[in-house]
Amino acid sequence: KRGGVIGLEVGELQLSDGASIDSRSFGPGQGGQIVIKVVGQVTLTNNSSIQSSTLSTDPQAGNAGNIVLQACCVNLTGSTISTATEGPGQGGDITISAFDYINLTHTAQSSSAIQASSQPHEGKEDHAGNAGRIHITASDLNLSGAASKIDNSTLGAGLGGSITLSIGNTLRLTDHASISADSKGTGEAGNISVNATQIEIQNGGISTATDKADGGNIILKARRSLELNNSQISATVSGGRGNGGNLLITNP
Numbered sequence: 252k253r254g255g256v257i258g259l260e261v262g263e264l265q266l267s268d269g270a271s272i273d274s275r276s277f278g279p280g281q282g283g284q285i286v287i288k289v290v291g292q293v294t295l296t297n298n299s300s301i302q303s304s305t306l307s308t309d310p311q312a313g314n315a316g317n318i319v320l321q322a323c324c325v326n327l328t329g330s331t332i333s334t335a336t337e338g339p340g341q342g343g344d345i346t347i348s349a350f351d352y353i354n355l356t357h358t359a360q361s362s363s364a365i366q367a368s369s370q371p372h373e374g375k376e377d378h379a380g381n382a383g384r385i386h387i388t389a390s391d392l393n394l395s396g397a398a399s400k401i402d403n404s405t406l407g408a409g410l411g412g413s414i415t416l417s418i419g420n421t422l423r424l425t426d427h428a429s430i431s432a433d434s435k436g437t438g439e440a441g442n443i444s445v446n447a448t449q450i451e452i453q454n455g456g457i458s459t460a461t462d463k464a465d466g467g468n469i470i471l472k473a474r475r476s477l478e479l480n481n482s483q484i485s486a487t488v489s490g491g492r493g494n495g496g497n498l499l500i501t502n503p
Contacts, residue, residue, distance in 0.1 A: 259287045264322070266299035266330070274316045276305040276340060282316035284343075289322040295330035298361045302333045305340035315343035315383065324351045325389075329358035333366045334383040342367050342383035342412065349389040355399040355428070362398030369438065371407035381405075382412040382441065390419040392447075394428035394455070403432045403441045411441035411467065418447035424455030424482070432459045432467045440467035440496065448474045452482040459486045459496045466496035473502060 257274055264287065266272070276282035282305055287293070295301070305315040315334050325347065334343035345367060347353065355363040369382035382405050394400065405411040411432050416422060422445060424430070434440040440459045450473045459467035466486050471477065477500065486496035 256283055257285045259289075261289055263291045264289045264293045265296075266294070266301075267296045269298045271300045271302065273300070274303040276315060281314055282343065284316040285318045287320045287322075289320075291322070292324045292326065293320065293322045294326045294328075295332075296326075296328045297330070297358075299330040300333065302331065302335070303343045304335040304337070305342070306337045314341040317343040317383070318345045320347045322349055325349050325353040327353075327355045327363040327365070329356075329361040329363055331362070331364045331366065333364065333368070335368045335370075336382065337370050341381050342369055344383045344386065344412070346386045347388070351389070352391040352393065353387065353389045355394045355401075357396035357398035362400065363394075363396070364398075364400050364402060366400070366402040366404070367412050368403070369405040369407065369411070371436070381410040381438070384412040384441075385414045386417075387415070388417045391421050391423070392416060392418050393421075393423045393425075394430075395425045397427035399428040401430045405434045405436055405438040405440070407436040408438050410438045413441045413467075414443045416445045416447070418445070420447070421449040421451060422447045423451045423453075424457075425453045426455070428455045430457045434461040434464045434466075437463050439465045442467045442470070442496070444470045446472040450477045452478065452484075453480045454482060456483045456485070458484070461488050465494045468496045469498045471500045473500070
């Protein structure tokens with residue numbers, strides 16, 4: 252069995268004060284997709300979310316549904332767009348396309364994040380599905396604040412998903428914002444690929460890190476410039492059991 256599609260086609264979309272659009276799978280059925288098409292602006296504030304998840308110990312556990320979001324502009328303030336798997340089901344992909352900009356700004360109470368994750372259910376590390384992939388296309392992508400992040404992580408044997416950013420103008424990270432693909436288990440970390448005209452990182456970072464597995468690669472293509480100020484780009488392995496990822500910076 253498969254969950255139905257959650258589909259929205261509207262002029263503007265606003266979620267606030269904990270509002271959510273949510274698709275979940277708790278057994279062998281596949282989670283439903285979330286497809287949102289917005290002519291104008293998408294605004295999520297105050298701990299609101301768009302999320303898809305699967306939670307089951309069943310070996311035939313269903314996969315989480317994908318999230319597809321198309322809009323002119325996207326603003327996340329203390330809110331999240333996420334997919335997750337807890338168990339053997341596969342995590343859903345996140346695909347976001349914005350004709351203009353995407354802004355992530357954290358608040359004192361909550362983070363702003365676009366994230367995909369995988370973790371085992373009840374400590375059964377081998378029973379973990381792969382995390383979903385994150386694809387983002389926009390004219391400008393801005394992350395501001397320590398709890399503003401694009402993150403793909405795995406805590407068990409599931410593989411981390413990739414993060415692919417295609418930015419027409421500027422990718423900007425400020426005030427300890429981050430883009431990361433991490434593994435805390437035996438699953439390999441995902442790769443990070445960025446293609447932008449300008450990449451500006453002010454007190455922020457782009458990283459892949461693992462404890463027990465191979466690290467992910469980082470590929471940065473800056474057509475005009477790459478600027479780092481008190482920031483870092485890193486691919487590390489801390490547990491000594493895997494190989495560190497590769498780092499490639501090019502000017503195509």
